Amino acid sequence: MKTLSKDLIELAALFAAVAVADVFAGALGHGQHGSLILVGLAAALVVCSAAHRWWAHRHVRAPRTPAATGDTLWRIRTTVADSPGRLAALCTGLAELDVNILTIQVHPLGDKVIDEFLVVAPFDVTGAVLVGAITARGGLGTHVEPALAGLFDEAPAPANPA
CATH class of the missing domain: 1.10.287 (Helix Hairpins)
Structure with missing residues (x-):
């Protein structure tokens, strides 16, 4: 209607x-x-x-840097079993913390995969909280570190639908 x-x-x-x-x-x-x-x-x-x-x-405009909004950029790297639903579980754990996932890379390692995330988390979500959320959802050997806002200096050109 x-x-x-x-x-x-x-x-x-x-x-x-x-x-x-x-x-x-x-x-x-x-x-x-x-x-x-x-x-x-x-x-x-x-x-x-x-x-x-x-x-x-x-003159493509670069996206607003999340660090300017009081949020924090984080890089997360973890190993999980290569089975259906594992990545979804990690993403759900991050979503419960109001974490916005900007990029995901998945690197296969036989029966396991290494998942790498670039995320924006609210200012009060610490690295330890992120590690806890990932570990609770099956992440092993999780490494979390602050990311640099300079990653957003060069925005990719928009896709041309023509």
Whole structure:
């Protein structure tokens, strides 16, 4: 139902935009230099769109550094059994602490894997608390260390859907 009403609103907005464009084009088209003005406006629109697209892709904004919000960046490295649900258990343990997982890397080692996380934790969540949460969920030999905010200096370019 929501999709249908949203589609109807978008369709109504499209019809309103076409009506306004028709009135504008009709008024200019019947004037002395109306067609030249319309061509000039179309060219200006194309140039402005191209300039905006170029500017947006050249000046990609880096994500806000979590350290600036009072949160703490941590690197976590742990070994777990390579079985279904182990990674989910670790992620659940972190989520219960309101920890945001930024990246995960999994390195297979036969019947075990090494999971590496880059996370943002609330300021009051210490390294010892993180180790405890990971160990309680099956992590072995867990190593936790503060990460540097400089990891966010170079943001990856956004994916181009085209």
